[in-house]
Amino acid sequence: GESVGLHLPTLSVQEGDNSIINCAYSNSASDYFIWYKQESGKGPQFIIDIRSNMDKRQGQRVTVLLNKTVKHLSLQIAATQPGDSAVYFCAEKFSGTYKYIFGTGTRLKVLA
Amino acid sequence: EPEVTQTPSHQVTQMGQEVILRCVPISNHLYFYWYRQILGQKVEFLVSFYNNEISEKSEIFDDQFSVERPDGSNFTLKIRSTKLEDSAMYFCASSVGLADNEQFFGPGTRLTVL
Numbered sequence: 001g002e003s004v005g006l007h008l009p010t011l012s013v014q015e016g017d018n019s020i021i022n023c024a025y026s027n028s029a030s031d032y033f034i035w036y037k038q039e040s041g042k043g044p045q046f047i048i049d050i051r052s053n054m055d056k057r058q059g060q061r062v063t064v065l066l067n068k069t070v071k072h073l074s075l076q077i078a079a080t081q082p083g084d085s086a087v088y089f090c091a092e093k094f095s096g097t098y099k100y101i102f103g104t105g106t107r108l109k110v111l112a
Numbered sequence: 113e114p115e116v117t118q119t120p121s122h123q124v125t126q127m128g129q130e131v132i133l134r135c136v137p138i139s140n141h142l143y144f145y146w147y148r149q150i151l152g153q154k155v156e157f158l159v160s161f162y163n164n165e166i167s168e169k170s171e172i173f174d175d176q177f178s179v180e181r182p183d184g185s186n187f188t189l190k191i192r193s194t195k196l197e198d199s200a201m202y203f204c205a206s207s208v209g210l211a212d213n214e215q216f217f218g219p220g221t222r223l224t225v226l
Contacts, residue, residue, distance in 0.1 A: 034215075036155075043116075043203045043217030044155060089155060098143075098168040100215075102155040 012109045019077040021106045023090035026071060030092040030101075035064060035075045038087045038105070047075070047088075052095075077108075085110045114138045116218035118204050124224045125194055133189045133221045135204030144187045145205040145215060146179065148172070155203070161187065194225045 013019045025033070031052040036044035050057045050064045050073075057064050063076040073090050087105040094101070117136045125131050137144050146158040160167040161179055178190045187206075191198055201222050205215040 041219075043205075043220050045217065046214045049214065091155075098160040098162075099157050099170065101157065102147075104154045 009104070010107045010109065012111055013080050014111050015082060016079055019075075019080045019084070019108060021075045021077075021088050021108065023073040023075075023103050024071060025073060025090070025092045025103075027092060027094060027101070028068070028071065029095045031095040032093040033064070033066060033073050034091045034093075034100070035062075035073075036089045036091060036102075037084075038089060040086075044089060080108075080110050082110050082112065084108060116204055116206055116216050118202075118218040118221050120221060121219070122222045122224070124226065127196055127225055128193050131191050131194055131223060133191075133202050133204075133223070135187045135189070135206075135218055136185050137187055137204065137206030138216055139185070141206035141208050141216070143167075143207045143209065143213070144179075144181070145207075146189045147203045147205065147217075148200040149203065149220075150200045158189070158202075191223075194223075196225050199223055199225045 034049045035047040037047050038044045048059045048062050048064045050066050055066050061078045065074045077084055085108055087107050089102050089105045091100045091102045116138055119134045123131055144161040147155050148158055149155045156172060157170050158173045159169040159179055164181060176192045180188050201220040203220045204218040207213040207215045
């Protein structure tokens with residue numbers, strides 16, 4: 001069936017560097033996408049979202065890019081900090097539904 | 113800051129027993145969700161709930177599962193006859209508006225079925 005997948009299970013970056021986490025989605029009918037951060041022992045935490053009629057959205061230190069042509073979503077974290085260490089999930093929502101499909105997650109490790 | 117709360121944090125049960133997982137969504141939120149996450153796997157959607165009705169459910173949410181909002185604050189997930197494969201983290205979430213509004217997740221309940 002349709003699914004969201006992540007290219008890299010683990011990403012290690014130096015503190016202060018920029019991080020880029022990627023996500024591939026397969027459902028062209030998805031109209032809304034979210035990036036979540038999940039720290040150990042906690043529930044997913046909303047980071048940033050983007051609708052399918054946009055290709056870029058910026059938040060505080062984070063940017064989400066959406067490329068519908070190749071069904072690709074990325075999360076850019078500027079000046080990565082130790083507190084950014086977590087697992088990051090992307091999720092997509094199928095148009096006309098209230099259902100979210102989550103990716104498998106990428107673990108981000110920030111090296112001091 | 114308002115948050116979603118869940119109880120218990122950890123539930124251990126015998127196979128075949130019924131369990132009820134409880135959630136208190138954020139007070140002004142209207143949409144409620146349950147998700148599960150089997151250890152090491154991705155978060156999976158179970159069900160969404162609005163206006164005292166199920167809006168959508170996944171293929172995981174079979175007849176063994178039910179949800180209820182028994183009063184103005186609690187939102188519960190019941191599993192009637194637990195199976196070993198029901199062992200997972202169960203997350204409740206709530207949002208103000210429709211599905212493309214930010215969902216706030218609770219800390220989860222770890223369900224262990226023996």
